[in-house]
Amino acid sequence: MNKLPDKSYLNDPKGLKSWLLTRDHKRIGLMYLYAIMTAFLLGGIFAMIIRLELLSPGKDLIDADTYNQFFTLHGAIMIFLFIIPSIPAAFGNFVLPLMIGAKDVAFPRLNLASWYIYILGSLFALYSIITGAVDTGWTFYTPYSTETTTSVISMTLGVFILGFSSIFTGLNFIVTIHKLRAPGMTWFKMPLFVWALYATAIIQVLATPVLGITLILLIIERVVGIGIFDPAMGGDPVLYQHFFWFYSHPAVYIMILPGMGIISELISVFSHKKIFGYKAIAFSSLGIAFVSFLVWGHHMFVSGQSELAAMIFSFLTFFVGIPSGIKVFNWVTTMYRGSISLEAPMLYALSFLFLFTIGGLTGIFLGALSVDVHLHDTYFIVAHFHYVMMGGTVMAFLGGLHYWWPKFWGRMYSEFWARISVALIFVGFNVTFFSQFILGSQGMPRRYYNYLDQYQPLHGFSTFGSWILGLGFVVMAVYLIHAIFRGKVAGANPWGALTFEWTTPSPPPHENFDKIPTMEHGPYDYDKIVPRSTLAESD
Amino acid sequence: MDQTVGHPEFLQHHFSDVEQQRESAKLGMWIFLLTEVLLFGGLFCAYSIYRSWNPEIFHNAHRFLDVYLGTLNTVVLIVSSVTMALAIRSMQLDRKKQTLIFLIVTLALAAAFLVVKYFEYSHKFHLGQLPGKFYTFTGIEGTNPHIFFSVYFLMTGLHGIHVIGGMAVITWLIFKTRGRTFSSQYYTPIEMTGLYWHLVDLIWIFLFPLFYLVG
Ligand code: HEM
Ligand SMILES: [Cu+2]
Numbered sequence: 001m002n003k004l005p006d007k008s009y010l011n012d013p014k015g016l017k018s019w020l021l022t023r024d025h026k027r028i029g030l031m032y033l034y035a036i037m038t039a040f041l042l043g044g045i046f047a048m049i050i051r052l053e054l055l056s057p058g059k060d061l062i063d064a065d066t067y068n069q070f071f072t073l074h075g076a077i078m079i080f081l082f083i084i085p086s087i088p089a090a091f092g093n094f095v096l097p098l099m100i101g102a103k104d105v106a107f108p109r110l111n112l113a114s115w116y117i118y119i120l121g122s123l124f125a126l127y128s129i130i131t132g133a134v135d136t137g138w139t140f141y142t143p144y145s146t147e148t149t150t151s152v153i154s155m156t157l158g159v160f161i162l163g164f165s166s167i168f169t170g171l172n173f174i175v176t177i178h179k180l181r182a183p184g185m186t187w188f189k190m191p192l193f194v195w196a197l198y199a200t201a202i203i204q205v206l207a208t209p210v211l212g213i214t215l216i217l218l219i220i221e222r223v224v225g226i227g228i229f230d231p232a233m234g235g236d237p238v239l240y241q242h243f244f245w246f247y248s249h250p251a252v253y254i255m256i257l258p259g260m261g262i263i264s265e266l267i268s269v270f271s272h273k274k275i276f277g278y279k280a281i282a283f284s285s286l287g288i289a290f291v292s293f294l295v296w297g298h299h300m301f302v303s304g305q306s307e308l309a310a311m312i313f314s315f316l317t318f319f320v321g322i323p324s325g326i327k328v329f330n331w332v333t334t335m336y337r338g339s340i341s342l343e344a345p346m347l348y349a350l351s352f353l354f355l356f357t358i359g360g361l362t363g364i365f366l367g368a369l370s371v372d373v374h375l376h377d378t379y380f381i382v383a384h385f386h387y388v389m390m391g392g393t394v395m396a397f398l399g400g401l402h403y404w405w406p407k408f409w410g411r412m413y414s415e416f417w418a419r420i421s422v423a424l425i426f427v428g429f430n431v432t433f434f435s436q437f438i439l440g441s442q443g444m445p446r447r448y449y450n451y452l453d454q455y456q457p458l459h460g461f462s463t464f465g466s467w468i469l470g471l472g473f474v475v476m477a478v479y480l481i482h483a484i485f486r487g488k489v490a491g492a493n494p495w496g497a498l499t500f501e502w503t504t505p506s507p508p509p510h511e512n513f514d515k516i517p518t519m520e521h522g523p524y525d526y527d528k529i530v531p532r533s534t535l536a537e538s539d
Numbered sequence: 540m541d542q543t544v545g546h547p548e549f550l551q552h553h554f555s556d557v558e559q560q561r562e563s564a565k566l567g568m569w570i571f572l573l574t575e576v577l578l579f580g581g582l583f584c585a586y587s588i589y590r591s592w593n594p595e596i597f598h599n600a601h602r603f604l605d606v607y608l609g610t611l612n613t614v615v616l617i618v619s620s621v622t623m624a625l626a627i628r629s630m631q632l633d634r635k636k637q638t639l640i641f642l643i644v645t646l647a648l649a650a651a652f653l654v655v656k657y658f659e660y661s662h663k664f665h666l667g668q669l670p671g672k673f674y675t676f677t678g679i680e681g682t683n684p685h686i687f688f689s690v691y692f693l694m695t696g697l698h699g700i701h702v703i704g705g706m707a708v709i710t711w712l713i714f715k716t717r718g719r720t721f722s723s724q725y726y727t728p729i730e731m732t733g734l735y736w737h738l739v740d741l742i743w744i745f746l747f748p749l750f751y752l753v754g
Contacts, residue, residue, distance in 0.1 A: 234683030
């Protein structure tokens, strides 16, 4: 019979103050997890409301202006408060030092600061809700964002502040990965999740400052009218779009790369097989990071950039498909002849594979110039980015959540309910969003509150799907919270995984390891180690 | 590792030795400086775009900047970079008093830079050479001459904020140096501030010719 360790990071030291002033990466990770889950809930509520409004044409629930504010809030919260910090700041913080056998990240104080900055930025962003919300869409395009009377400033200032939090996390991770790896852990013995965090951190550090200066320009433009983006004063609104997407395209890889890192872990652990093409997966993360800086113009095919530029951007966009494809093929090959066990994390990994592939392929459609001119700003785009962000990143996030949940708390969630919830989410997701590909190809424009009667059946179907999806999340919330208090004690290594975080008790002690671990085998050497037996012994 | 002499006070618990801690700080600082370069990079980008669209305005407007004051400030900042470097060197040699003097001189030079900038700014305010819709000056030909001043105030303003930030950190260093926190064994914060200060200097070295000199 297992029992929980008496002392762990959760209760040593005790007291609220010890949490609020903690420099322990595990506690900071957990605090991030609370914060982003709150954001996810809030963004989700907005999503349910807009979906409900779209149930039938005309006004059902909220008026057109409120609708504009709600989809903006939904998008901005999901992007800046939830998905960008989600995997790196919550799971990355918690597991990165554990995975490389370190006691903490390189700059623990900066790490805590980044959490407070995140909270501050979120408060600014949320303050905008009280003061009239924002109705520009999450992209804050000029000239509308400089003219609308809604509270663009507190929102963009919030996003600006959140950027610092993101930069600090990225900076911290790069240094941690370079300098704090355990003895014997060479670059090519690092778990792939660490590689993914590394590539992500590079993008965070290089792209976020550009968003920062862009938003500052936007705010100054709004406050004092410097005319940088105002054509009437010799400025250029398209310049805003260039600046914005120079960040925001790479930012979509800030969102997806860490998710891919989790998938690499899950696929290997739950296939009990060495990951296929380790180096290819590691380098393709860096490849994606690099290419991501060269394709921002594909958001602007119809914004008035030159035809030549559009052609070049279109061409370069296809390159993103290569490293993404490399990853997908390697994951599938890893599963081939593995002994696959279908616990919840693996079910999420499989959902990821399926949904991300659809999201990625439709991205290639959109990268093709002529096709994009037709599909731009329709529901096709909405479906595409939900397949990537929710079908991709959120599925990976949920997979990671279930995978590391026993490590966080030392207790196991209910596998039975977890499977029910995966099923609901998977089905609900496809019902909600697959219908939108069809809607979009038929010409239903994005960001519209009202629509022609002919679109009603598909919209109704989509809204129905969002209820299944919502139900899946409610179930999950219940069994996960239940697990914290009542779950079966998990033991150090319930999955029989080989990375370092599973060699220390769950929940880990304050100092992470009793003694700094050394590399005796690679993170995926399931062929050399006998992992199935560890599975049995942890029960 | 060669850590036979116990755990020095300044060594944080999660590092195994002083060298690792120092190296980490350095790498972190370089990455931070990179983000600063990108932050300014956006503005340099805006500068080159608006300059290429309005070559004449930029030419006519730049003559209203005072090259003498600009040169003076360039010299001030370069000297302050030198004194900053000397402060680090003194601490490496354990000469605390000397470090203190160099830090104070650096701080004074930074303040001098801001004073000069203040006079330049207030002169422009007085003439109405202000950014955007506040622009009232009539002495420059061409459409939208305010663009030049928008970009000028944005870039020098952001740079000025960095000078002020640097002054805050240097002030903190002065107190810490007096409080004997640093020694030839541990002077990383001074060294890191030095790196930052050189970057601030370097950015000005780009701003100066771009605004004051090229016509
Ligand atoms: C609970 C499931 C979700 C539902 C039902 C949902 C629904 C919607 C709807 C109806 C829109 C408005 C589309 C339009 O008119 O343009 C939208 C937009 C958006 N959603 Fe979601 N969404 C969900 C989850 C997510 C997640 C997880 C993310 C990202 C992490 C996300 C990111 C966005 C973004 C960025 C927009 C664009 C907002 C804009 O146009 O400014 N959504 N979503
Ligand atoms: Cu893009």
